[in-house]
Amino acid sequence: MELKAFVEIMRPHNCILAGLVGILGAMVAIGQFPPVDKAILVFLVVFLGCSGGNTINDYFDYEIDKINRPTRPLPRGAMARKTALIYSIFLFAVGLILAYKINIQALLVAGVAYSLMVLYAWKLKPLPFIGNLVVAFLTGITPIYGAIAVEKIGFAGYLALSAFLVNVSREIMKDIEDVEGDKAEGARTLPIIWGEKKAAYLASFFAFATILSSFLPVRVGIGIGYVPILLVDALVLKAAYDILKDPRPHVAGKSQKKLKIAILLAVLSFLAGSMTSEVRL
Ligand SMILES: CC(C)=CCC/C(C)=C/CC/C(C)=C/CC/C(C)=C/COC[C@H](O)COP(=O)(O)O
Ligand SMILES: CC(C)=CCC/C(C)=C/CC/C(C)=C/CC/C(C)=C/COP(=O)(O)OP(=O)(O)O
Ligand SMILES: [Mg+2]
Helix, strand or coil: CCCCHHHHCCCHHHHHHHHHHHHHHHHHHHCCCCCHHHHHHHHHHHHHHHHHHHHHHHHHCHHHHHHHCCCCCCCCCCCCHHHHHHHHHHHHHHHHHHHHHHCHHHHHHHHHHHHHHHHHHHHHCCCCCHHHHHHHHHHHHHHHHHHHHCCCCCCHHHHHHHHHHHHHHHHHHHHHHCHHHHHHCCCCCHHHHHCHHHHHHHHHHHHHHHHHHCCHHHHCCCEHHHCCHHHHHHHHHHHHHHHHHCCCHHHHHHHHHHHHHHHHHHHHHHHHHHHCCCCEC
């Protein structure tokens, strides 16, 4: 048993970003930084939920990860599967206790999100496209979660729409990237059922929809700090163009990583845009 596996299995890089997106959702909803105590609670509920989700995901993905991701903590033997199950329950439980301290709606939404993550890992992931939509939905409600904490939706809806669309695209690209391991495990993902070319078309459709959605906040007066979103759109466009031109797994891997960078830059653009709303675009 490796102690560092307890951090590694959380995939903290994703969950720190998710937690910050939760706070960002509150910020764009009320047009200013939320009360610090509320910001900390939102961050922790999202971070713990995302961490619990990644942990239970690795618990159920043990067999497929032995092929696709053999260096992850469970397939490499750094943590026992049963320990991962108990650890995920602990993370979810702490998250729910903190969600209750925000407000009752926040507790209910966290309960739904946490349940969806378990359901995804246990049953929904093998369902073609449904699994992709569930993951994208969870990333989409993350900014909405922050808005629920401050009891105002505001611009958070635009952030949620873009988060949903870009993650649908990225999840399909990740399925194209993992097609060999998924085939060996008998998974029924879109690229396996439709073929890589058609799946690439759908991934590109959602990438183009993401670009269109990124202009909506301009219409409602987001600040001049949002301008770097043009770099985000260029990155998303390149990822879509590359996978349309060549839908093979290694190209899909590069495109999905481009979308990950685009997501990070988009979060910073939304943040800068919400903090410069006095000077509208
Ligand atoms: C215009 C544009 C691109 C807007 C982006 C909007 C936005 C705020 C997106 C953030 C969404 C979010 C909550 C991201 C959290 C981190 C994340 C990528 C979660 C999804 O993870 C599932 C994925 O399958 C994990 O794979 P990997 O990253 O390879 O470990
Ligand atoms: C709104 C609240 C309270 C929480 C949201 C928490 C967030 C941001 C969830 C985003 C989606 C996410 C990271 C879920 C965790 C589990 C998951 C879907 C991991 C992806 O697993 P796979 O689809 O198996 O892909 P890999 O394991 O190959 O990365
Ligand atoms: Mg997995």
